[in-house]
Amino acid sequence: MINPNLVNQMVSKVDGNTLILERVFQAPRELVFKAFSDAEHLKHWWGPKGWTIPVCNMDFRPGGTWHYCMKCEDKTQGDFYGMESWGKAHYREISAPSQIIFTDCFSDAEGNVMDNMPETLVTLDFIEKDGKTKLVNTAIYTSPEALQTVLDMGMIQGMSETLDNLVVHLEKIQKSS
Numbered sequence: 001m002i003n004p005n006l007v008n009q010m011v012s013k014v015d016g017n018t019l020i021l022e023r024v025f026q027a028p029r030e031l032v033f034k035a036f037s038d039a040e041h042l043k044h045w046w047g048p049k050g051w052t053i054p055v056c057n058m059d060f061r062p063g064g065t066w067h068y069c070m071k072c073e074d075k076t077q078g079d080f081y082g083m084e085s086w087g088k089a090h091y092r093e094i095s096a097p098s099q100i101i102f103t104d105c106f107s108d109a110e111g112n113v114m115d116n117m118p119e120t121l122v123t124l125d126f127i128e129k130d131g132k133t134k135l136v137n138t139a140i141y142t143s144p145e146a147l148q149t150v151l152d153m154g155m156i157q158g159m160s161e162t163l164d165n166l167v168v169h170l171e172k173i174q175k176s177s
Helices: 029-037 039-045 075-080 144-152 155-176
Strands: 011-015 018-025 051-058 065-072 084-095 099-107 120-129 132-141
Touching: 018 144, 018 155, 029 039, 029 099, 029 120, 029 132, 029 155, 039 051, 039 065, 039 155, 132 144, 144 155
Parallel strands: none
Antiparallel strands: 011 018, 018 132, 051 065, 065 084, 084 099, 099 120, 120 132
């Protein structure tokens, strides 16, 4: 059973080199899955508050990639304003609409992986119950130190804000349909 008190709240757990994030959305599993698997959806919600996705190239299939740029457009974020952060995912396994497994890396604008930054093996599980969807994001890093690097960069806050954006996006889609 999905705990109704956890709807729209992120829960995080760190265990060694693993970070687990969980969030329940007031939306059917197929819609939440589509929000993660379609570039037109991702452009509207991916990234923390004040950041946009000016580049979002996706080849959603096992062996495909997702190359994107997050850009800070919020002047109130000080030194972050104008900053770009590039990422690249390599899809390993896709079981629609229940699971996506991919590696996630920092990259440059050309898609070259930054070897000096942590790489993550991510498993997204989409669990539906009573019209709601529980997302379980399990991120495995090469070491506890690699995980600590991204935690120090604000990973928890950034993912919480990103998933807040997803809540708003899902609400808009459901109201318009």
